[in-house]
Amino acid sequence: MGIEDVRPTDIATDISAPFPDQRTREEGFLHLQPGRVTELVGVPGTGLTRLGLKLLAEPSRVGTVVALDTRGWISPEAAWETGVLAERLVIVRCDDLILWPKVTAALLEGVRAVYAEVPARVKEHDLRRLSALARARKVAVAMRSMGNGLPTGIAHLRLRALGVTWEGADRGHGKLKKRRLMLEASGKGAAGIVRRFEVEDEGTDVVRVVSDVVVDQARRAVR
Amino acid sequence: MWFPMWSLTRPDALSDESVLVVDDRVSGATEDVLMAGVTLGMPRRDAEALAPFATVLIRDQSDEARRFEPVVEMVEDLVPRVEVVSPGLLFVPVAGALNFYGGEVPLAEKMAEGICRLLGEQSGGEALVGIADGPFAARWAAATATPGEPHVVEDTIGFLSRLDLLALREAMGGEEMIDTFRWLGISTLGDLARLPRETLASRFGNHGVLAHRLATGEDRLVDPRDIRPELGVQMTFEEPLESLDAVAFAGRSLAERLLKGLRAAGVAPHTVTVSVEAAYGPVRERIWRSADPFTEKALIERVWWQLRAWVEGEGVPGGIVGLGIAPADLSGEGRQLGLLNDESSNIETDRALARAQALLGPERVIQGRAQGGRMPGERVVWSRWGEPETEIERDSDAPWPGATPSPSPALVPPRFTPLDVEWDGGMPTRVRLGSRWEPVLTWSGPWRLSGRWWVGERDADRYQLVTSVGAFLCVVAEDRAYLAGVYD
Numbered sequence: 001m002g003i004e005d006v007r008p009t010d011i012a013t014d015i016s017a018p019f020p021d022q023r024t025r026e027e028g029f030l031h032l033q034p035g036r037v038t039e040l041v042g043v044p045g046t047g048l049t050r051l052g053l054k055l056l057a058e059p060s061r062v063g064t065v066v067a068l069d070t071r072g073w074i075s076p077e078a079a080w081e082t083g084v085l086a087e088r089l090v091i092v093r094c095d096d097l098i099l100w101p102k103v104t105a106a107l108l109e110g111v112r113a114v115y116a117e118v119p120a121r122v123k124e125h126d127l128r129r130l131s132a133l134a135r136a137r138k139v140a141v142a143m144r145s146m147g148n149g150l151p152t153g154i155a156h157l158r159l160r161a162l163g164v165t166w167e168g169a170d171r172g173h174g175k176l177k178k179r180r181l182m183l184e185a186s187g188k189g190a191a192g193i194v195r196r197f198e199v200e201d202e203g204t205d206v207v208r209v210v211s212d213v214v215v216d217q218a219r220r221a222v223r
Numbered sequence: 224m225w226f227p228m229w230s231l232t233r234p235d236a237l238s239d240e241s242v243l244v245v246d247d248r249v250s251g252a253t254e255d256v257l258m259a260g261v262t263l264g265m266p267r268r269d270a271e272a273l274a275p276f277a278t279v280l281i282r283d284q285s286d287e288a289r290r291f292e293p294v295v296e297m298v299e300d301l302v303p304r305v306e307v308v309s310p311g312l313l314f315v316p317v318a319g320a321l322n323f324y325g326g327e328v329p330l331a332e333k334m335a336e337g338i339c340r341l342l343g344e345q346s347g348g349e350a351l352v353g354i355a356d357g358p359f360a361a362r363w364a365a366a367t368a369t370p371g372e373p374h375v376v377e378d379t380i381g382f383l384s385r386l387d388l389l390a391l392r393e394a395m396g397g398e399e400m401i402d403t404f405r406w407l408g409i410s411t412l413g414d415l416a417r418l419p420r421e422t423l424a425s426r427f428g429n430h431g432v433l434a435h436r437l438a439t440g441e442d443r444l445v446d447p448r449d450i451r452p453e454l455g456v457q458m459t460f461e462e463p464l465e466s467l468d469a470v471a472f473a474g475r476s477l478a479e480r481l482l483k484g485l486r487a488a489g490v491a492p493h494t495v496t497v498s499v500e501a502a503y504g505p506v507r508e509r510i511w512r513s514a515d516p517f518t519e520k521a522l523i524e525r526v527w528w529q530l531r532a533w534v535e536g537e538g539v540p541g542g543i544v545g546l547g548i549a550p551a552d553l554s555g556e557g558r559q560l561g562l563l564n565d566e567s568s569n570i571e572t573d574r575a576l577a578r579a580q581a582l583l584g585p586e587r588v589i590q591g592r593a594q595g596g597r598m599p600g601e602r603v604v605w606s607r608w609g610e611p612e613t614e615i616e617r618d619s620d621a622p623w624p625g626a627t628p629s630p631s632p633a634l635v636p637p638r639f640t641p642l643d644v645e646w647d648g649g650m651p652t653r654v655r656l657g658s659r660w661e662p663v664l665t666w667s668g669p670w671r672l673s674g675r676w677w678v679g680e681r682d683a684d685r686y687q688l689v690t691s692v693g694a695f696l697c698v699v700a701e702d703r704a705y706l707a708g709v710y711d
């Protein structure tokens with residue numbers, strides 16, 4: 001890449017992000033990388049929508065970010081709580097299976113980062129083309145499949161929700177306060193090793209990695 | 224030359240009716256509606272509240288541009304190279320024509336005669352004419368003129384110095400900067416012009432310099448560099464384009480090509496010349512001008528208005544065989560890149576979102592802003608992307624006792640959705656998710672939600688239900704449970 005190809009916003013992204021060696025490997029999993037697709041896998045209710053929106057917080061500091069909503073249910077309030085700048089977040093609602101790839105491609109042409117819900121039955125070749133486009137345009141992408149996950153080779157990093165526990169509510173007393181989400185990272189972005197870790201979310205813009213890494217050698221290169 | 228009520232020239236605005244023409248804001252109103260307190264630029268809702276008796280018509284700028292074209296042609300017969308800003312507002316460079324016609328007043332009289340011949344007593348056809356040095360001063364000279372009597376400004380700087388700072392708002396925005404000026408005790412453009420330009424540059428940057436230039440009557444910010452001829456774009460058609468759809472498509476792609484080329488050169492145009500070549504007729508040209516450098520959306524809109532006006536006005540006999548757009552008055556705004564933001568990225572973003580809007584419709588590309596409320600669904604006010612923001616109804620900073628506490632559910636259905644919950648002695652035990660029942664592990668609530676009885680709302684109870692697969696916000700009203708949010 002020549003110096004003339006570097007946009008100020010690319011530099012700004014690097015400035016605003018913590019230096020890689022200041023992050024633990026697991027904290028690194030919770031940041032999107034330009035040109036890479038991060039897949040979020042898990043049943044509704046585990047907290048992956050909030051995590052996907054949280055991933056947009058850092059790119060929103062330097063440009064417009066988009067949440068592509070297939071159900072029409074995504075609430076920007078949760079995104080603002082996770083640190084996404086309100087004036088930089090655009091929500092695009094698309095439940096049409098035919099239009100979805102076209103709309104996603106149009107967005108990848110111009111925005112910094114996208115959190116996209118992927119409808120079930122989107123064609124594999126469309127997803128591969130979108131992944132290539134994200135790579136070419138250096139757009140950070142988080143995808144959450146509404147079906148059975150993305151085909152192999154599309155996501156650079158795969159984060160699977162294994163379970164969620166809540167603290168704060170107790171048989172009528174209190175209120176929901178803190179969520180602990182057990183995640184499993186795999187794929188190239190995890191160096192081909194399956195790693196499990198736990199993150200804690202108290203409804204603010206900070207999501208902490210709280211547990212030690214579990215390296216499951218037996219499940220190396222799962223996908 | 225300004226026709227403040229040009230919106231009223233539409234055929235469905237009957238002269239004996241009270242009429243209000245609006246998009247998000249008022250763009251035209253009949254005399255009796257203005258008497259009720261409505262002003263141009265007022266938000267639509269306020270205007271409708273002040274004049275409930277008025278017939279409300281939705282503004283169609285494309286149609287206004289079509290009706291405005293004969294006026295532009297008439298003026299162009301008198302003085303060439305007029306610049307259209309929007310339907311109803313055009314700038315006429317009169318410096319050369321003054322000697323020919325013998326001064327400002329005879330020229331203005333000629334124009335008034337032409338307008339009278341063209342529009343007669345038609346509602347909305349009253350023109351205000353202002354003559355001054357530069358478009359900014361001329362615009363305000365017209366705003367302070369009376370119909371039939373041109374306002375000729377002899378001393379432009381003196382005239383500008385008496386204007387309120389609000390005059391800057393239309394030309395350059397900068398609401399916050401205007402507020403800061405007022406806070407500093409600066410209330411007129413004269414006060415602003417007396418400040419050293421370097422001081423404004425160091426405190427407010429480019430915006431401050433632009434404000435100072437306007438205040439001192441130097442509003443023509445033409446880039447001194449030559450415009451390379453290859454920056455203009457042309458298209459030729461073997462088969463003449465006759466249908467509006469085909470013309471619109473060609474205009475759109477040409478406008479996109481123009482801005483793409485200009486972006487690569489790091490500039491953006493303040494003025495463009497749209498030209499068409501008819502199959503059986505002369506080449507026609509029209510200049511469009513904008514206070515801000517044209518964005519893709521704004522340029523496509525202007526090109527479409529102009530082409531529609533020519534095609535529907537039978538100005539291109541035999542169809543269009545050539546189409547061109549040439550830029551002028553280039554701004555360096557596309558060239559000056561900020562550290563954390565750059566204009567080319569913004570233009571790319573605008574283009575991407577405009578495409579998404581074109582594919583899905585404007586109501587599906589949206590932005591939210593926070594407002595007050597007790598339920599998650601009430602706390603967001605939505606606006607279409609690229610359009611003026613919807614007004615906030617409830618103050619988000621006000622105390623909202625009984626509001627659902629944070630963290631907020633990440634998924635909020637647009638309407639409450641029925642949810643099957645099993646109860647045992649007032650305590651939730653199971654909830655049905657799809658085809659299976661999940662035991663409720665723990666819960667909080669009930670929290671009372673007092674309904675607005677004056678609009679027929681009943682009281683309800685809220686619960687946060689936690690299952691092994693996640694947590695849900697549930698509302699129970701009249702013995703029925705509804706899903707109000709998913710803590711996904």
